[in-house]
Amino acid sequence: MPELPEVETVKRGLQPVMEGAVIDCVNLRRPDLRFPFPSGLGERMAGETITALGRRAKYLLISLSNGRVAVSHLGMSGSWRIENVKDEAGTLAKLYHERAILTVHDHIVIDLTGRDGQSYRVIYNDPRRFGFFFDEASNELPFTKHFAGLGVEPTGNALTADYLAGAFADKSTSLKAALLDQRIIAGLGNIYVCEALWRSGLSPRRAASTLVKKNGKATARLQALTGHIRDVIAEAIEAGGSSLRDHRQADGSLGYFQHNFSAYDQADEPCKRETCDGTIKRIVQNGRSTFYCSTCQR
DNA sequence: CCGACTACCTGCCCGC
């Protein structure tokens, strides 16, 4: 589920509890997710204060007072939730402990003492275990293999039509694949690429280079696409993340962007563009589903 | 170097 807007939503949901909190203990309930947890990870985190939560691309960043950062990637099915938020007596946390409310897919449990002095429990759940969790010295993180090659954020000023023109100029690969490439734009996933292309009236099958003029400048259509990428991501964050099926915000409420999908998961539905009488199709590109209208997306 | 493909893992949904 988790594309950039969902990770941003998770971050915002966790911030009130986690920022400024002291980590009492970290329980890694299995040795790995997609990769083995680094040796000593839980011990390094215990006793530290969380100085800030951040996000880069689809990674959640938990900055610690010892100069390290714990990094969480949600993979396809990861989520974070907060338990025992209202613990006024200071005893509820213990009760939850004893009741063993954890399920088999609750892989990471972080017990905290918040700035308000109350006890909190933050839990990472991930049925498919495609997520990552590791730590790194914060000044080293940008140079690690996961971060070194990441492209620009779609939320900031670095995403411009000129930047994309440079990245797409010699790309004969499909627009769909180019937009999913985290080395170009970091944070887009299958849903928002489909949505941005639908808004732009661009076929996901078109070669990326066809949006660049011979002089290397962006075409008007690439300029429009750039704006739609920024818009769709901003709207999804505003809506609290999309969430297919069961994706929930950290406070347990559902994101509702999914009600706004124009193309993604709309196979056989009529195209929602007012001037179009086409039907959304599902095709497979690079082994992944693409949803688009071949009538108005050219 | 790049692009295409596969593997990783569980759960859900559909058709038989």
Added chain:
DNA sequence: TGCGGGCAGGTAGTCG
């Protein structure tokens, strides 16, 4: 009702 097949938000590794 049970079972098999296909599919799911992502990314790292491999291969050509």
